[in-house]
Amino acid sequence: MAVTGTKEFEIKADPETVMAALAAVERLPEWSSAHKTVAVETTYPDGRPHRVRMTLSILGINDEQVVDYSFDGDDSIEWSLVESSQQNAQDGKYVLTPSDKGTKVEFELTVDPKIPLPGFLVKKAQKTALETASKGLTKFVESL
Template identity: 50%
Template sequence: MAVSGSSDIDIDATPEQVLDAIAAVEDLPERSGSHQSAEVESRHPDGRPNRVRAKVSAAGMSDEEVTDYTWDEPGSVSWTLVSSSFQSKQNGAYTLTPSGSGTHVHLDLEVDVKVPLPGFILKRVLKGALDTGTKGLKKYVESR
């Protein structure tokens, strides 16, 4: 059962600063309680992360996931799950819009798991990921 959701937040930084923070994937454990580690396996020609390997823990399960990133600067970044022992699908995207002195951030996320989980647990995992992806990102960006 795939679940999807979205979240919005305003960040007091430019879209370029927000994208730079998202690109700092090695810092994911700083801003995400579920990420134990994250490393860039390959980069695009401009230096932005292409393939990322991360160790995560959610819903009492540990996982190593590999995702590919696509950058459409300065307006968006998206990622797609390549491999995972726990997830069968993960698609996410940030859309950034300048607003006043900062940036409006919209996050879309869709996940599915290989192991049957009750829907309420999967939705709780999704909500946690959306909160981390917006509130955690805001705290990280504004503290840099």
């Protein structure tokens, strides 16, 4: 059962700074407690990550994932799951818009676990990911 969630929040930094933090995927473990290891396997000519392998643990479920990232300048970053031990699919997207406070961030995440899990558990894991994305990313960017 695929589940989609969204979160909007503000970061007191310009979109270029926020995008630089998001594109530094190897630093994900610094602000996302779910991410244990991250390794960039391939990059685009501009040096931004393309294919990334990572290990995660969320609500006691461990996963190794490979995801492909794509970018639309400093406006958005998206990723899609290529392989996973625990998920059929995962798609995520951050959209950045300049605001009076710095940057408005819209985050969307869709997950589809391989194993049947109670809906409340899938939603709890997703909520944890959305909260980490907003609070962890905001703290990380604003401390740079």
